[in-house]
Amino acid sequence: xxxxxxxxxxxxxxxxxxxxxxxxxxxxxxxxxxxxxxxxxxxxxxxxxxxxxxxxxxxxxxxxxxxxxxxxxxxxxxxxxxxxxxxxxxxxxxxxxxxxxxxxxxxxxxxxxxxxxxxxxxxxxxxxxxxxxxxxxxxxxxxxxxxxxxxxxxxxxxxxxxxxxxxxxx
Numbered sequence: 001x002x003x004x005x006x007x008x009x010x011x012x013x014x015x016x017x018x019x020x021x022x023x024x025x026x027x028x029x030x031x032x033x034x035x036x037x038x039x040x041x042x043x044x045x046x047x048x049x050x051x052x053x054x055x056x057x058x059x060x061x062x063x064x065x066x067x068x069x070x071x072x073x074x075x076x077x078x079x080x081x082x083x084x085x086x087x088x089x090x091x092x093x094x095x096x097x098x099x100x101x102x103x104x105x106x107x108x109x110x111x112x113x114x115x116x117x118x119x120x121x122x123x124x125x126x127x128x129x130x131x132x133x134x135x136x137x138x139x140x141x142x143x144x145x146x147x148x149x150x151x152x153x154x155x156x157x158x159x160x161x162x163x164x165x166x167x168x169x170x
Contacts, residue, residue: 006057013053013061013080021086022110024093024120025073028052030102039096039103046092048083069114073106086110087128094124 001009017023028036040050055074062068083089090108097103108115108123115123127135 009053009057010061013051013058014065016049016051016080016082017062017065017067019084020067020082020089021084022082022089022108022123023067023070024081024089024108024115025070025106026079026081026093026097027076027104027106028079028102029077031100035100035102039092042096043081043083043089043092046083046088047085048081048089048092051080051082052078053080066112067109069112070107070109073108078106079103085129087123087126090120090123091128094121 031039036050043050055076055078058074058078058080059071062071062074081089081093093103093105097105105117105120107117108120110123
């Protein structure tokens with residue numbers, strides 16, 4: 001890799017560290033190409049990405065970035081998983097690490113907050129952005145449906161009383 005390519009990689013990594021909601025660092029020694037492709041596809045489906053980069057270039061890219069605290073984790077064969085959704089990358093990495101013990105989560109960062117492996121597990125247990133939105137919409141919609149039911153209930157009660165009286169009269 002020549003100097004221009006290295007500078008381009010450092011710039012790309014810098015943008016990743018600045019714009020990502022979460023960055024997870026893991027060791028991937030022993031993963032086959034097929035397993036790595038499977039991890040990448042799972043991450044893509046969740047809206048995240050997986051990146052393998054030279055640790056030295058990643059450390060240079062981390063300088064003066066919010067996630068600079070993860071520089072100490074970058075040693076050995078490391079993989080970076082990241083997503084804009086602060087939960088997506090952590091969920092996928094945690095799920096994949098449960099099924100494949102060759103992937104060992106070291107830690108990560110959410111903005112300026114450093115996470116150890118237990119912190120990544122805690123983030124993975126949180127509901128995703130889409131789940132939170134669905135929950136909020138459900139909470140907002142529930143009172144409206146209760147009001148509609150309360151307004152319609154007297155009319156349906158009157159209708160059932162009238163049909164009962166009509167049945168008795170016949």
